[in-house]
Amino acid sequence: MSALPTPKLERWKYSNLPAHVDETYDVHPLAVGYDGDDEFIVDRDVDLLPWAASTYQDMDLWMGLQDVLSIVIPEGKSVEKPVNITMDVEEGQKCEGAIHIHLQKNARLTLHDTVNCQGWMNRAMTITLDDGAELIHIRSGEGQGILTSLIQIHQGKDAKYNAYVMNKFGSFVRDQIHGALTGENGVCSLSGAKILSANQHCDTCILIEHEAPNCYSNQNYRNLLNDNARGVFQGKVHVHQIAQQTDGYQLCNSILLSDKAEMDTKPELEIYADDVKCSHGATTAQLDEDPLFYLQARGIPKEQAQALLLEAFISETLEAFEDHEEIYDQLGQTIKKVLDVA
Amino acid sequence: MIEIKNLHAEIEGQPILKGLDLTIGKGEVHAIMGPNGAGKSTLSYILAGKEEYEVTEGDILFNGESILDMEPEERAAAGLFLAFQYPVEIPGVQMTNFLKTSLNAVRKARGEGELETLDFIKLLRAKTTELGIKDEMLKRAVNVGFSGGEKKRNEVLQMAILEPQFCVLDETDSGLDIDALKIVADGVNALREAERSFLVITHYQRLLDYIVPDQVHILAEGKIIKSGDAQLAKDLEEQGYETFVKEAA
Numbered sequence: 001m002s003a004l005p006t007p008k009l010e011r012w013k014y015s016n017l018p019a020h021v022d023e024t025y026d027v028h029p030l031a032v033g034y035d036g037d038d039e040f041i042v043d044r045d046v047d048l049l050p051w052a053a054s055t056y057q058d059m060d061l062w063m064g065l066q067d068v069l070s071i072v073i074p075e076g077k078s079v080e081k082p083v084n085i086t087m088d089v090e091e092g093q094k095c096e097g098a099i100h101i102h103l104q105k106n107a108r109l110t111l112h113d114t115v116n117c118q119g120w121m122n123r124a125m126t127i128t129l130d131d132g133a134e135l136i137h138i139r140s141g142e143g144q145g146i147l148t149s150l151i152q153i154h155q156g157k158d159a160k161y162n163a164y165v166m167n168k169f170g171s172f173v174r175d176q177i178h179g180a181l182t183g184e185n186g187v188c189s190l191s192g193a194k195i196l197s198a199n200q201h202c203d204t205c206i207l208i209e210h211e212a213p214n215c216y217s218n219q220n221y222r223n224l225l226n227d228n229a230r231g232v233f234q235g236k237v238h239v240h241q242i243a244q245q246t247d248g249y250q251l252c253n254s255i256l257l258s259d260k261a262e263m264d265t266k267p268e269l270e271i272y273a274d275d276v277k278c279s280h281g282a283t284t285a286q287l288d289e290d291p292l293f294y295l296q297a298r299g300i301p302k303e304q305a306q307a308l309l310l311e312a313f314i315s316e317t318l319e320a321f322e323d324h325e326e327i328y329d330q331l332g333q334t335i336k337k338v339l340d341v342a
Numbered sequence: 343m344i345e346i347k348n349l350h351a352e353i354e355g356q357p358i359l360k361g362l363d364l365t366i367g368k369g370e371v372h373a374i375m376g377p378n379g380a381g382k383s384t385l386s387y388i389l390a391g392k393e394e395y396e397v398t399e400g401d402i403l404f405n406g407e408s409i410l411d412m413e414p415e416e417r418a419a420a421g422l423f424l425a426f427q428y429p430v431e432i433p434g435v436q437m438t439n440f441l442k443t444s445l446n447a448v449r450k451a452r453g454e455g456e457l458e459t460l461d462f463i464k465l466l467r468a469k470t471t472e473l474g475i476k477d478e479m480l481k482r483a484v485n486v487g488f489s490g491g492e493k494k495r496n497e498v499l500q501m502a503i504l505e506p507q508f509c510v511l512d513e514t515d516s517g518l519d520i521d522a523l524k525i526v527a528d529g530v531n532a533l534r535e536a537e538r539s540f541l542v543i544t545h546y547q548r549l550l551d552y553i554v555p556d557q558v559h560i561l562a563e564g565k566i567i568k569s570g571d572a573q574l575a576k577d578l579e580e581q582g583y584e585t586f587v588k589e590a591a
Contacts (some may be wrong), residue, residue, distance in 0.1 A: 289393075294430040297390045298500060299418035299448035300439075310442065312434025312483075 009058040011176075014232040014264045015203040020146055020172040021120055023092075029122055030097030032069040036083035040071045043286045059176075062124035062150040067175045068097030073107035077131075078269060082110040089145060093119035100126045103133035103159075108158040109135040110327070117143035117170055124150045129159035131183060136327065139192075140334065141169040148174045157183025157212075162320055164331060165192035168338045169239035173202040181208070181215040181243075195338050196229035196261075203232035209245035210273075217247070222317050223254035224339075225261035236268040243273045255287055255313060274318070311339055343368050343405065343537045344508055350399035352387050358384040360564035361400070366508070369536040372485075373550055374543045375575060376561035377583040382543045383427060385561070386512040389541075390424035391417050404508065419451030423506035425497040427513040432484040437496075440484045441466060445503055467501045471531050491522030498529035509533070510541045513550035527552030547579035560585045 004021065005012045018310045034041070074080060089095045097298065103109055107130070115121060129135055133156070147170050153161050167173055180190045208217045223231045237248040254263040267280035286308060295305035314335050321328040344366045349426050356382045366372050389396050389402065391414035401408050409417055432440070445465075448457040457465065463520040470480065473495055485493050494514055501509055511530065515523055530540070532555055542553055550558070550572065558574040559566045562583065567590035568574065578586065 290430045291432045293390075293392055293414060294426065294432065295440075295444075296414035297418055297424055297426075298444040299415050299451065299504065300444055301415050301447060302413065304443070304447065305415075308435055308440075309432070311433065315434050 001314050002170070003060070005061060008127065011058050011205055011234060014230075014234075015172070015174055015201065017148065017172070017174065018101045020201075025094030025120055026092055027094045027096070029066050030087055030089070030090045030095040031122065032097070033086035034069060034071075034083070036071065036079070036132055038081075040073055040079075042070050059150065061122060061148060062098075064256060065096050065098040065124050066097060066120070066139060070100040070102070072102045073104060073109050073133075075104040076106050076123045077104075078092040078108040079110070080252070080342070082112055084114065084223070086116070087121065088116045088120040089121040089143075091118040091145070094122065095119070096122045097300040098124040098126070100137070103135055105156075106132040110111045111138070113139045114145070115135060115139075115141035115147060115169075117141055117145035117147050120146040120148070122148045125152070127151065127153040128339045129153070129155045129161060131156040132158045132208065134160040134162075136292060137164070137323065138327065139165040141167075143169050144171050146170060146172045149176065150283045151177045153177070153179040153188065155179070155181050155183065155186040155188060158185045159183065160187040160189075162187070162189045162324075163191065164317070164321070164327075165190075166331075166338060167192065167194040167202045167204075168196070169190075170198060170202065173200075173207070175203065177207070179206075179208045180211055180268065181217065183209045184212050184214045185326040186212065186215040188215070189220075189240065190218070191250045191320050192316045193218045193221065193314045193317050193335070194225070194231045195314070196231055197226040198229065199227070200229045201232075202230075204234070205232075205236040208237050208248065210239040210246045210248060213244045213246070215241065215243065215246055218320065219250040219252070220317055220319060221251070221252040222312065222314050223263060224257065225254065225263055226257040228258070228260045230262045230264075232264045232269075234266045237278060237279070237280070238269065239269075239271040239273050239276050244275045244280065246276040248276065248278040250282075251321070252282045252315075254282075254284040255310070255315075257287070258282060307339060311335060314339065343346075343370075343539075345403040346400070347403070348386075348400035349388070349402065351395050351397045353384065353395050353484050357398075358564055359388070362561070362565055364559065364566060366539050366541060367429050368539060369534075369554065370557065371540040371542065371555045372533065373553075373555040373558045373575060374541065374561050374566075375545070375547070375558060375578055377587075378545075381564045382545075382561055382562045385511060386424055386427075386510045386541075386543055389417075390414055395403045396523065399526065411529055415447065416451070418468075418504070418506075419448050421507035423501050423504060425494075425501060425509065425511045425514055427516060429485045429488075429493040431486045431488075431498055431516060433486050435484050437482055439464070439482045441480075441500065441503055444500065448504055465503065469499055472532065473499055473502065474525060475499055485575050490517035491519070491525070494518060494526050495520065495529065498526055498533075502529065502533060507537060508539050508541070510543065513545060514542070515544055515546065523549065524552060547575045550575045562590065
């Protein structure tokens, strides 16, 4: 096995993986539960990892992992019923594997991707969206273990990737996402929330490559950190010279509920095209006193007022799903549940 | 209804109120006028229970009981209402949900049953119609993107829904044009009744043409320096604060 990434690597400087995985694991291939149509499963998709991962030397962790599931949605197929994939890793186990999702031209799919992580799950996922394909990807998980996850998305012309991740689980999570917009009018939207407490550590590391004109990418994250929790958000938008009329946005706002909680944010823009609209923003603060007082002055008890404000804050991550009522409502319920205000 | 006795208060060690006395009886409307920095907003925040302000001396009695140790939500439940000078924007909290949560929290604290959604909507409809508030405003987040007039109208709507016994209006006229001012004043006047008292805090006499007070007080340097009837506000408008402040000193 190749050496683990250490904080000496720029993109791992906030996350000390070796310090978290010092025990001996019982290593298994990652078993994936799947409730979709059997005909979508293929032995091996032909066009894996269509763009080189070798740009960064910090990705050895995920290179050469055994394929554990390959799904291909055929051209023009719109899968009505959401498909669930589920993965469990028990305590003391290390499970590894690569999952491949390929939506051919104009295919559509909603994928619910759920992990239960007690040991260490190390997984890579490639997502290939051919021209006009559309994937909604909803991730969540539970467990006290470790997750190191890489998602690589390769999008063609008019392809849409709309992703959401609820990070409330795990003692140590590294969530690395690389998206490449390679055809015109592609849309890559990444939203999510971290709700962390105790000693949880969650590091989101995003790179979006705009390699074609007229594409839109958005990163919209909200974080709520309590106790000694630590959150990391490293988001980079790289606009290549050819990618004129790019819209690239990043927003990562965090609320710290304890003096010991820590949030590190590093938004980055690297732009070589001259006609683009890009922005990034990050705030880290405590819960604002003024809205709290306003709600209390209207008779709402402090705890309830706080819950209402935190729910509103986290719900800002749902913007990208306003046109998908069912998913919007489901995620709204998820947020209520994780905040315990249901 | 409300008795403020020798009230001294400070914020971050800075004394603002220096022995304020004020008594407002049931059904009365009192106005407090004063120059900038006199302590007008401080008084309203202290009445509502904002944490940053520290009362160092004196007491505030509401229906004979001190409210100083009460949380803001307890004061609201007891029947005290502050219409904010700057209503706070709360992104992500939708108006209807906010109003229902607020009313039900107050009803619960008062030992009344919580209202079901349908009953609440009926009540809300009745109040919004009276105040000329459009349904569209209720679908938005609390005060987010509201015009100055809409924000103040929203304060009066909350007042109408919660039916408090004692209402403090903190510079409700600021930022309003004449039309908006009339609508807000009509809303307040509609709530005037024998069991409900008001304290209207304002900079200008204009608002008092529409909400006519029983008594007017001049607040300067943390104290009431002069009290009188509605005519006092008119004299003040003509002569300016300076005259009265000098006279008191």
